[in-house]
Amino acid sequence: GPQPLGERWKGDGVSWVVPDGWSQVAGGGAFRVATLTIGEGDDKVEISVSKLRGDGGGVLANVNRWRAQVGLPPIDEEQLKKDAKIIKAGELEAILVDLKGESKRMVASILPTASASWYFKLTSTTELAGKHAGDVERLVKSVRFE
Numbered sequence: 001g002p003q004p005l006g007e008r009w010k011g012d013g014v015s016w017v018v019p020d021g022w023s024q025v026a027g028g029g030a031f032r033v034a035t036l037t038i039g040e041g042d043d044k045v046e047i048s049v050s051k052l053r054g055d056g057g058g059v060l061a062n063v064n065r066w067r068a069q070v071g072l073p074p075i076d077e078e079q080l081k082k083d084a085k086i087i088k089a090g091e092l093e094a095i096l097v098d099l100k101g102e103s104k105r106m107v108a109s110i111l112p113t114a115s116a117s118w119y120f121k122l123t124s125t126t127e128l129a130g131k132h133a134g135d136v137e138r139l140v141k142s143v144r145f146e
Contacts (some may be wrong), residue, residue: 070101
């Protein structure tokens, strides 16, 4: 069921705080650790949390794959440095990208650890993704590893 507000969810050496108003369910996929949802029907939005070993194919490759999903052209390392926001999750640094296509928008973060890469991704309509963009950042900032 829904996570109590402000409480830490813990699992497999990692924990985070589910943002206000969101519910969390277990992953379901091979790489997916959890899915967070908010809203109902056409207003339903989800954040997927997944984990891949190592660097998961590299930051730029992932960002360009996501850009393609929202209808944007690929970028290079140089542009990635300009576009990505660096956020802190405890001692670790994550990058956050906000990819605005014509009708779809993705707010995604990559948090690398020594052994794996964690991905936090919200994809929705431009309007809804914008409304919940701050929640992705809040979620990632709350992540801690034991």
